[in-house]
Amino acid sequence: MNYAQFFEDKISGLKAEGRYRVFTEIMRHVSHFPEATHYTPQGTNDIVVWCSNDYLGMGQHPVVIAAMHEAIDACGAGAGGTRNISGNNRYHVLLEQELASLHGTEAALLFTSGYTANMTTLMTLGAVLPGCIIFSDSQNHNSMIEGIRHSRAPRQVFRHNDVAHLEELLAAAPANAPKLVAFESVYSMDGDISPIEKICDVAEKYNAMTFLDEVHAVGMYGRHGGGVSERDGQSARITFIQGTLAKAIGVHGGYVAGTKAAIDFIRSFGQGFIFSSAMPPAVAAGARASIRHLKEHNEIRERHQERAETLRQKLRAADLPVIVTDSHIVPVLVGEASRCKRASDLLLEEHGIYIQPINYPTVPRGSERLRITPTPLHTDAQMDALVAALQAVWAKLNLKMSA
Numbered sequence: 001m002n003y004a005q006f007f008e009d010k011i012s013g014l015k016a017e018g019r020y021r022v023f024t025e026i027m028r029h030v031s032h033f034p035e036a037t038h039y040t041p042q043g044t045n046d047i048v049v050w051c052s053n054d055y056l057g058m059g060q061h062p063v064v065i066a067a068m069h070e071a072i073d074a075c076g077a078g079a080g081g082t083r084n085i086s087g088n089n090r091y092h093v094l095l096e097q098e099l100a101s102l103h104g105t106e107a108a109l110l111f112t113s114g115y116t117a118n119m120t121t122l123m124t125l126g127a128v129l130p131g132c133i134i135f136s137d138s139q140n141h142n143s144m145i146e147g148i149r150h151s152r153a154p155r156q157v158f159r160h161n162d163v164a165h166l167e168e169l170l171a172a173a174p175a176n177a178p179k180l181v182a183f184e185s186v187y188s189m190d191g192d193i194s195p196i197e198k199i200c201d202v203a204e205k206y207n208a209m210t211f212l213d214e215v216h217a218v219g220m221y222g223r224h225g226g227g228v229s230e231r232d233g234q235s236a237r238i239t240f241i242q243g244t245l246a247k248a249i250g251v252h253g254g255y256v257a258g259t260k261a262a263i264d265f266i267r268s269f270g271q272g273f274i275f276s277s278a279m280p281p282a283v284a285a286g287a288r289a290s291i292r293h294l295k296e297h298n299e300i301r302e303r304h305q306e307r308a309e310t311l312r313q314k315l316r317a318a319d320l321p322v323i324v325t326d327s328h329i330v331p332v333l334v335g336e337a338s339r340c341k342r343a344s345d346l347l348l349e350e351h352g353i354y355i356q357p358i359n360y361p362t363v364p365r366g367s368e369r370l371r372i373t374p375t376p377l378h379t380d381a382q383m384d385a386l387v388a389a390l391q392a393v394w395a396k397l398n399l400k401m402s403a
């Protein structure tokens with residue numbers, strides 16, 4: 001076997017399809033969000049970032065930065081071990097208490113990322129609960145799909161946000177088998193929101209547990225930033241609420257929240273938790289400061305939603321094919337991988353606007369898009385410049401107008 005040839009052929013295949021990933025090298029600057037510097041072989045350019053998952057700019061918020069400095073000065077860089085072997089810092093414990101309070105749950109458990117939180121929790125539930133069947137939304141994130149797959153539990157996929165289909169599958173399963181329904185609140189690529197209350201209704205009817213990924217909602221929805229489950233008054237009905245500290249919270253790490261017993265079970269059996277070193281204490285301190293700040297500043301969430309709505313209106317007025325939803329995510333459809341990449345390149349090179357192209361397998365073929373994430377810190381002037389740049393690129397590449 002010629003290994004080098006194999007690797008190169010696989011990469012050539014991606015390139016031929018126009019979906020080879022090229023990372024854009026940037027430097028973010030404190031107090032200038034969403035502006036950044038773009039590094040190229042030819043030098044540097046000033047750009048405006050329109051695709052950050054630091055949805056509220058908290059990654060550069062003074063409160064967060066101060067908390068991290070303070071923690072690093074107090075206790076150093078790394079945690080020094082797994083939670084079980086000398087790595088259980090005071091900052092981790094305080095953050096878990098804060099997360100439980102945010103979601104109104106009895107307990108919470110930290111992971112080194114949202115990916116590991118999903119993977120480990122679902123894998124552990126599916127593997128350890130005898131005969132457990134997992135019901136999974138067809139658009140669930142890769143980290144949930146992989147967790148379910150590695151659990152080796154039987155999996156039933158229900159059509160996206162289709163409660164009737166979910167009920168059909170639940171009804172057809174053996175009545176006494178343990179069941180778990182895994183879904184998200186805000187789906188990150190289309191920006192649509194799941195019917196949490198209705199899903200809980202059918203889950204309870206068939207005595208199924210629920211696992212809700214609130215990664216794209218934590219910090220941004222609900223009176224205190226507890227996600228769509230808080231907004232909809234459903235938090236108490238969810239068995240596991242999962243989230244990340246790396247998106248709207250602006251730092252790094254992931255977690256699950258739930259009852260004392262459920263969380264203690266994952267803490268005690270979840271291998272991706274047990275065998276991985278704890279996150280740096282300063283990261284935990286920064287995340288905690290961010291959550292506490294967001295809890296008390298609902299006006300940030302209101303401004304965020306207003307910015308998203310304003311941008312949608314401007315895009316529609318310009319006849320650009322925006323996918324309209326009621327979340328903060330604003331996707332604009334291109335529909336073909338290489339032209340999606342080309343549109344993104346032109347925006348960056350000619351207009352100083354950074355929007356990463358989203359191609360298969362992240363979204364289905366034919367629905368390739370530019371996924372725009374306006375934040376409370378994007379101004380009207382930046383929006384007008386964005387709309388003008390998109391119009392210029394759409395004309396140049398002869399892309400389809402209107403959705």
Ligand SMILES: *Cc1c(COP(=O)(O)O)cnc(C)c1O
Binds near residue numbers: 113116141213215244
């Ligand atoms: C980003 C993401 C994750 C993973 O979270 P990280 O903290 O980035 O590892 C999980 N679920 C969804 C839906 C995501 O978009």
